[in-house]
Every structure is written in C-alpha cells, then in structure tokens.
Amino acid sequence: MSHSTMVEAFRRTVADRPTEIALRVAGGGPSYTWSAYAAQVAAAAGALTAAGVRKGDTVALLLTNRPEFHFYDTAAQHLGAVPFSCYNSSSPEQVEYLVAASGAEVAVTERQFRAAFAISKLRHLVVIDEPDTVPAGTDFDLETANVAPNDLLTLVYTSGTTGRPKGVEITHAHMVAMLEATAPLVGVQPGDRAISFLPAAHIADRWGSHYMNLWCGTELTTLDDHRRILAALVEVRPTLFGGVPQVWQRLVAGLRRVPGVEQGVQMVRSGHPVPAEQFAQLRAQVGLDQVRLAITAAAPTPPAIIEFVNAIGVPLVEGWGMSEVSGLGTLVPPGQVRSGTIGLPVPGLETRLLDDGELLVRGPMVARRYREGIPVVDEDGWLHTGDVATRDDDGYLRLIDRKKELIITNGGKNVAPAGVELALRTACPLIAHAVIIGDARDYLTALIVVDPEIAPDPLDPVVGQTVAAGVAQANATLSRPEQIKAYEILPDQWPPGGELVTPTMKVRRHAVLQRYAAEVEELYAR
Numbered sequence: 001m002s003h004s005t006m007v008e009a010f011r012r013t014v015a016d017r018p019t020e021i022a023l024r025v026a027g028g029g030p031s032y033t034w035s036a037y038a039a040q041v042a043a044a045a046g047a048l049t050a051a052g053v054r055k056g057d058t059v060a061l062l063l064t065n066r067p068e069f070h071f072y073d074t075a076a077q078h079l080g081a082v083p084f085s086c087y088n089s090s091s092p093e094q095v096e097y098l099v100a101a102s103g104a105e106v107a108v109t110e111r112q113f114r115a116a117f118a119i120s121k122l123r124h125l126v127v128i129d130e131p132d133t134v135p136a137g138t139d140f141d142l143e144t145a146n147v148a149p150n151d152l153l154t155l156v157y158t159s160g161t162t163g164r165p166k167g168v169e170i171t172h173a174h175m176v177a178m179l180e181a182t183a184p185l186v187g188v189q190p191g192d193r194a195i196s197f198l199p200a201a202h203i204a205d206r207w208g209s210h211y212m213n214l215w216c217g218t219e220l221t222t223l224d225d226h227r228r229i230l231a232a233l234v235e236v237r238p239t240l241f242g243g244v245p246q247v248w249q250r251l252v253a254g255l256r257r258v259p260g261v262e263q264g265v266q267m268v269r270s271g272h273p274v275p276a277e278q279f280a281q282l283r284a285q286v287g288l289d290q291v292r293l294a295i296t297a298a299a300p301t302p303p304a305i306i307e308f309v310n311a312i313g314v315p316l317v318e319g320w321g322m323s324e325v326s327g328l329g330t331l332v333p334p335g336q337v338r339s340g341t342i343g344l345p346v347p348g349l350e351t352r353l354l355d356d357g358e359l360l361v362r363g364p365m366v367a368r369r370y371r372e373g374i375p376v377v378d379e380d381g382w383l384h385t386g387d388v389a390t391r392d393d394d395g396y397l398r399l400i401d402r403k404k405e406l407i408i409t410n411g412g413k414n415v416a417p418a419g420v421e422l423a424l425r426t427a428c429p430l431i432a433h434a435v436i437i438g439d440a441r442d443y444l445t446a447l448i449v450v451d452p453e454i455a456p457d458p459l460d461p462v463v464g465q466t467v468a469a470g471v472a473q474a475n476a477t478l479s480r481p482e483q484i485k486a487y488e489i490l491p492d493q494w495p496p497g498g499e500l501v502t503p504t505m506k507v508r509r510h511a512v513l514q515r516y517a518a519e520v521e522e523l524y525a526r
Helices: 008-016 032-052 067-078 092-102 113-115 172-186 203-216 225-238 247-252 259-270 280-285 303-311 417-427 461-477 509-513 517-525
Strands: 022-023 031-033 058-062 081-087 105-111 123-129 152-159 166-170 192-194 219-222 240-243 293-296 315-323 327-331 350-353 358-361 383-391 395-401 431-437 444-450 484-489
Touching: 008 032, 008 067, 008 172, 008 280, 022 067, 031 032, 032 067, 032 105, 058 113, 058 484, 067 081, 067 203, 067 219, 081 092, 081 240, 081 247, 081 327, 092 166, 105 172, 105 259, 113 383, 123 303, 152 203, 166 172, 192 203, 203 219, 203 315, 203 327, 219 225, 219 327, 225 247, 240 303, 247 303, 247 327, 259 303, 259 484, 303 315, 315 383, 315 417, 327 417, 350 484, 395 417, 417 431, 417 444, 417 461, 431 509, 444 461, 444 517, 484 517, 509 517
Parallel strands: 022 219, 058 081, 058 105, 081 152, 105 123, 192 219, 240 293, 293 315, 444 484
Antiparallel strands: 022 031, 152 166, 315 327, 350 358, 358 383, 383 395, 431 444
C-alpha cells in the first residue's frame, strides 16, 4: 500500500498494528507498541511546539540508537519541521557548524552529549534525560499534521571526506519513492525483526531502520553501542540484517576454523546451494538462523567474506547507496551470489556510465539540491556520483574507485587504490585500513592500520609477520603496477569520526597524507 508522506505511512501503521511491538531496546530494555509509539510522538511534538518549533524549522538531533530518537524525529515530521542527526563522535566545533549551516535553533540530545552543544547558538536544548529541560506542552493531535510530499523530511550531511559536509535535502516524496522501490525488493514484511545500530546521521540507518520501520511496521530493536552487535544478534534473531563490511569481517574472523566451511565456500563459488541443514547449529549460535536477507554496503566487501557468509547459509548480498539517492541505489538480487559487484539498480533508478567510467543515476528518489543551495543533479536530472564503475553483459555494476582518487604513477599507469586496498584487506583480515600512495611516484606504497579488536598491539612481531604474509598474498593477485613495494604498519588507531576516518569508516585520504607525510617520504627513501 502506498502513502504520499512518511507521516501518512506512520498513521496507517499505527492504525493497522496498534498492539504489536514497534520498538525495543537491546539487552532487556523497554518496548513500545505502535499505539504507545504514537502517544510518545504526540508528547514529543507537544514539547517541540512549546520550544518554538514551527513548520519548516530545522531540529538538530544528537542521540544514541534509542527509542527517543524515533519519538522526536517522527514528532518533528508531524510538525512539518526538518529533523536531522549529528554523529555522536562530533566535536563542539563540528556540531556548531551543522547547527549554523542547517539553521537549527532547537536541538534534542542526552546528558552524555550536552557538552557537544557548548558553543552552538540555540534557542532551546532539550536533554531527554534531564526532565527540567523538556518544555511542558500539550500533546499534539497527530491527526492534524499538515505535511505535503514536497516538504522536506530530513537533511543528511555528507561525510565530508574532501571538505565541509553538505546537507542533502530529502523530501517526503524522495523517501516514499525509495521505500516503494526497496521494501518489495528486500522483501520486508510487517513484524520483520531488525536492529538499529548504525548512526542515525547516516542514510543507511535512516532508510533501513527508521523509515522502513514506519513504512512496513517492522519490529525494530535499538542498540546504543555497536560493539555489542554480536550479542544483540543472538538476542534479537533478526529476519533482516544490514552491516558495514567490518561487522561481517569480525564475524567471519571468529568462524574461520569451523569444519566444512571451506567446502561450502567452494559450492557457493561454483553456483551450487549449500544444504540448509549443514550449518543450522552454527547459524543459531551467532543469531543469524532466521535471517531471510542480509546486506553489506558502505564500503567494498572482500568477495571471500561474502562467499564465506553464504557458505554457512546466510543470504548475504552487496549493495551501494548514497545520501543523495535517499538510501539504496543498487543491490545484488536476493538469492544471487555475485561477489565483487554491487548488483543492479533498484527499480525506478536509471544509470549511465560516462566515457571515463563515472556512474550517473537519475530517478524520483534522487535529491535535487543541498542545503547550501548547490544543485545535486545536472540540468537533465542526472546525479554525477563521483564513483567509477563498469557494467557486465548482465547489467551488473562493479565499482572501481572514486573518480578523484585514481592514482597515475610516473610510468603513466592508472591505478584504482580501492581495488588494491580491498586486495590487502581480503588477504589479511587484521588490516582495518590500508591507504595506497603512488600518485606521480615510481611505484605504490601503503600505510596500514590494524583492527584493534583483533590485534590490540600493532607492533607485535606476530602481527608484523601476518601482515607481511597478507601483503605478499595480495601482491600475487595484482598486476605489476598495482603491487605494493613498501609499507608501514602505523602504531596508531583511527577512531571513527576522528580527523582521519569519517563516522562511517571512510578514510579521509588527504588528511592521512598530511598527517603521515614524513612516513610516506621515508617509504620512498628506503
């Protein structure tokens, strides 16, 4: 059933499923039925109205994954306001920039993040766990909400890998088009169980958790600490699950020695299904026994990881998306294993490849402009993604790299660093980040950061030997110009949301090369 706005979708779901669970908190926290959710939204909308929020106003949210995010975001929607999220790792300076750039005068946060708003100019700061900061207002009558399809639903600020983040303006119509395309594609059904653990500032959680929950009536469990995701899987036993590549890599790292899995991998590679009962007990142990579809996106996933997860009977497929397309842009069709590709465009999204390989997309889910007034699309409606891709005879797309990051060596060879970095991470699961250098150089080198959860001491000799073996193994799969001639394991950790890595684990390449300029010169001086 279709709806013209997310507000209409929410009201219909509440009417259809009043006594069923809408939201739960992982670890045995409270749960809320759809009618209780609606009551909380009415109260939150009353509080925001008392704080002075009116139609068209922006509201900044800085919250962990918890039900209150959903209450306040959905409340702002009903007021015709524009809620948007900041990353929990944001500094006061970053928050101040977003508050000023968005025009927000009211923000909603929790006590542990209050200091993040220390230098922001706000009319009112609602701190949900400090009752005296929550304005007393009359509960809002949700039936009186006056919201149109072209009204703004949210802003999603880009990760800012190459400068200041820009605010993508997503309307109700954009998200409705995205959900009409993807809910049937992914096969979402009312009552499906999912876990919200990615930041709400990222389009993946907004589309796949928050809005999909309102649209389809799923049962969503919120997890406020992504490091507890493996325990949450066992507790929730989700029917749908999406995670960034690192989640899948850590899961696989713990399962590699299971007898018979390698045989299963060979079956997957040859296109044969693995018997469902073969790893049923293992799937149950890790909480993935009821998953109908699992998705990996946000960064390239080593093909070996996808094949391994499918080999134990978990249907994992790769996708690609952007804030500017309101969520998911492409997906390997459920039931297929096409590791190394990002699949086919979602229904309603057109794609084109320019002569230089840049991927262009167009469709009703593609945003038109950024908050800063810059258009997102060209005069013909095409979004130039900045991603370089190829398309095979079956229409499947394969990402090569970001257009701006292609390396041209002194020998005139064009090298896509993302492919080399993926080869390193595939050969050596200890590697969390590898940054390839080689532009205007005679050969490639790499800066390597190991995953602190797998290898707490990056300078341990065993870690060094493992990385050396991984580099050698990766080099054996690469052409001569792509091979790594020298590398350095850095003693540092790169926390998400810091100066060197975005909150979604994308490396800020320019910042890395600036920070480690001396180490890079030393690699070439050897």
